[in-house]
Amino acid sequence: MKKYWKSTAIIAVIVLSLGTFFVNAATSAEQYPEFVIQKQSGDASEIKPLVLDGSYADTSSASYVSTNLKISTNGSKYNSRSLIDQIIGQPPTLIKDLQEQYRSFMRGKNAWADVFFEDESFLAYADVDYKRGSLKASDFTFSISVLNKKDGNTNTFTVEVPDSGVLSHIFVEDVQVVGDELHLITQNMMPNYEEYHDEKHVYTIDLADQHITHHESIIQFPKEEGEKDLYINAELIETDPTKANERLVFLTTKEIESDHPESSDFEVMNKEIITYNLATKESEVIDVPDLDLMENQLSFYDGSNIYFTRAEGQEFIVTPFDLENEKNGQLLRIPMSNDENGNVLTPMITVNDDKLYAVDSYMNASTNAAITVSDLKSGDPLFEGEIVLKDSLELDSFDLYVHEIFLR
Amino acid sequence: MIEVKEVEKKFGRKKILKGVSFTANKGEITCLIGINGVGKTTILNAIMALTPIHKGQILIDGEPLKENTFEKITFIPDAITMLPQMTIAESMEFMHDFYASWNQERATELLSFFKLKPNDRIASLSKGNSAKVNLLLGLALDVDYVLMDEPFSGIDMFSREEIANVFTSHLIENRGVIITTHEVGDIEHLIDKVVLLDDGMVTKEFNAEEARENEGKSVIDVMREVYVR
Amino acid sequence: MKNYIKLANFEINRVSKLFTVLLGITLIVQIVGVIVEARKYLNMANEKMYEEMMSIAEFLEMFNQMSFIQVVRSVWFLGPIALCIAGVAFYIFLIWYRDWFGRNTFVYRLLMLPTSRLTIFFAKITTIMVMTLGFVAFQLILLPIELLIFKGMVPSDFRNDMGVREVVSSMPEISIIIPGSLLELILYYGAGLLAVSILFTGILFERSFKWKGIFAAVLYGAVAVVLFISPLLLQEFVVDHFFYPLELFLLEIVMGLIIFAGSIWTSGFLLKKKITV
Incomplete structure (x- = not known):
C-alpha cells in the first residue's frame, strides 16, 4: 500500500479543502436585509396586488454591486445570483408571469412588456424583425402572434412593413387588440437628408386576413432645419402595457439647447398633448385648461383619464383629466417625505380601478420610501405606509431603488 | 499457433509488407531473418496490435488479439519497456500488479540467473543488463508465446552467451518463440523454423532441422542460396 | 476498474x-x-x-x-x-x-x-x-x-x-479557477475535462497517423467545438430564440456529454485499432 500514499494524500486534501470551502460557501451565503411594507393607516388589503420591482445595493462595501429584488406584502424577495438564476435571467414580473402561464406561446419572444397585449380572451405579441446590414437594417417585417385563450389556438404570421425602404429603424411601442383588429403603435426613424426624422405610426392589421388594413403617420417630429438647436420629441404615454384603449395619448416636447457653452442643458420650450382615436382615426390636440404643462408632469394614462403630477411644498399633487369630457377631476394631495438633505422625493404612480398607487422611487438608511393608495373619486387615502427594514434592522448605508410598480 | 496471413502494411506510400504469411507453433523457435528495414519488427508489432495493418489477418490460437491475449503472448522489444527512474524491483512489481500470468518464482530465478541487482535503476543499466532485464520481464510471465526483437544486437559477447543460454534452458521449454535477427550466427543451432524475408515478402519458409538432415545445408547455406544469386 | x-x-x-x-x-x-x-x-x-x-x-x-x-x-x-x-x-x-x-x-x-x-x-x-x-x-x-x-x-x-x-x-480570473458554488465548480471543471478529452483524442490522432493525424486532430477539434456551440448557433440563426435560457443551458450540458462520450469512443477506437508505437 506504500505506493498509494501520494494519490491518497492528494485526493484527501482535495476533498477536505474543496469540501470545507464549499460547505462554508453554502452555509454563509450572502445575507441581504429584508424589506417589508409597514402600514401606518388605512386598509392593508389595498396593497395586496402591489409588486415593486427594484434594486438594492450595500453602499458600505467597496464593491458596489446591486441586486434586483421584488417587494410585496409578502416581504422582499431577492433575485439570487446563483448561476442558474443568472442563466434564467430576470425578466420583468409581467413577462415572468406570462412565461409561467403560457410557456409555449412565450417561446422566442422578446421579454419586454410593450410588445404584449392581454385581455380575457387574447394574448397578443407583435414585434419587428429585420436584417442587420453593415450600414442599415432592411427587410422590416412585423411578426405577429395571437393566442386565443379560449380554444388555445395561436394565429402566427408576418406582414411586411409598408414603405419600409425609407426606414432606418422601427420600434414597437404598443400593441392592442380590439375585436378582430390588432393595432401596432410604432416609432419610425427615417433618415431625411442629413437629419433624422421620426414619426409615430399606427398600423391596423386584420387578424383574420393577416394584412394591414390601415396605416397612418400620427405625429411627425423632424429636427427642423435652420434651428439646429431645437429638439422635438414625442412619447407615447405609458398605460397598462397589456390593456386596450380606444385613445392613444402622446406628449410632444420641444426643447432648445441652452446657449451656455459649457453646459449642454436643454430648456423646454413647449409641450403639447395629442390624442389619437383608434376607432375614428382622428387625432386631436388636447387643451388642458388651468394647468401649466411645464409645471405639471404627465405621469399616467389609464384609458379614460390622464394624470398630471407636480410637487408643491411638501405635497405631491395629482390632477386627473377626463379625456371624454375634457375636464379636470378630483385633485389628490399626497404628503411627501424628505431625504436627509431636505430634498423631497417625488413618487411614481400607477392607477387601477379608480385607485391611485404612489410609491417613492428611492430609499436609504435615513429615509424610508412612502407608499400610498388613494381613492380617485373621493380623494381620500385608503392606505398609507412605507417600506421599512424588517424587525427595525439598523444598517449603515444602502440604496434601494424602485423601478416599477406592478399590480398583479 | 500464431498465424500471419497475407499481411500488408504501408508507411505513407511505401509498402513495407506485401502480403506476408507464415505460422509459428508452440514449442518451436521460429526465426524471422532479413536485412535491416525489411519489416521484421513491424511484423512483431503487428502481431501485438502495436501498429495497424492495412490488409490481412493475424490469429493467435485461432483468434484475433483481445485484451487478455496479453496474458498468453508477450513481446520483448529491443529497447527496455520500463521507465528509467524505476528500479528492477519496481519494474517487477509493476508486472506483478498488472499480469495474472506473472510468475514471481521464475522472476527471482531469472534475476539470479542473469546476476542482476534488484535495486539498480533502469537508467543506470548497461546495454547488456538492460537487455537482460527486458528478457526477465518477458520470460517471467507464464505465457505460451514469446516474441523477441533482435535480442542480441548491440550486446557484449558475455551477455550474448548468457542470453543464448536461456534458449536451451527450461525457461523456453514448451513455448512458441518468434525471434527476429539479421545475423543468425549465434543461434543457428537453436532454431526450429526459419522464415526468410526480402522486399516485404516471405521468400522461403523452411524447417532448419530438415534442411540440415535431408539436404545437409545449414541455415546460412540456405540463406546464401536465396539472397546471393 | x-x-x-x-x-x-x-x-x-x-x-x-x-x-x-x-x-x-x-x-x-x-x-x-x-x-x-x-x-x-x-x-x-x-x-x-x-x-x-x-x-x-x-x-x-x-x-x-x-x-x-x-x-x-x-x-x-x-x-x-x-x-x-x-x-x-x-x-x-x-x-x-x-x-x-x-x-x-x-x-x-x-x-x-x-x-x-x-x-x-x-x-x-x-x-x-x-x-x-x-x-x-x-x-x-x-x-x-x-x-x-x-x-x-x-x-x-x-x-x-x-x-x-x-x-x-474579488477578481473574475480567480473566481473562474475557484468559483463560489459547487455547481459552478462542476461546470467549469467539467468543461475543462471535456477540453482535455478533445485534446487527448487529438494527440491520439497524431500518434496514430503522424502528420496526417495532426490534420485529423485539428479537424476533430473544430468539429467538437462546432458541435458544442451548435445549440447556440441553432438558437441564434435557425429557431429564432425558441429555447428558454435554462433549456439552452441543459442542451449545452447534454451536448458536452455527447462530445465527451464521442471523444472517449474515438480515443478507444484509435488506441485499439490505429495506434502505432
Missing part, C-alpha cells in the same frame, strides 16, 4: 515530482509576495508620516487602507497560478509523448497490458484532473495562511480585512 486505479495511481506517482515543485514555487513566491507587498505599503506609510508629517487620518484619506486585493493583483500571487496553469497545459501533452520518446519505450508496456487500452486514457485524464484540483485545493489552504501573515504584518488601522471568499470573488 482495479487496473484503472493501479494505473491512475502509477501516473499520479509519475507526475508527483513536477506537482511538488510547482506547489513549492507557489508556496514560496506567494508568501514572499505577501511580505513584500505589505512592506512596500508600510514603508510608504512610514515615509509619508515621518518625513512628510502626515497624520494617520490624512494618510488613509490619500492612500486608503491596504487590502489583500493588492497582494492578489500582484505578480507574486498571480505568477505562480499562471505557472501552474502552464504546467498542467504542458503536461496534457507530455503525459502522452513522454511514453513514446526517449530511450525507454514505455508505451509498449502500456499498450501490452492485459486490460482495455481505454484504461490508459482514463488513467491519464484522471491524473490531469487530480493535478488540477490539487492546485486549487492547495491554493485554498494557502490563502488563509497568507491572510494570517498579512494580518500579522499590517496594523489593523491600516488594513481592510477580507475573508477567503471575498478574496476569491
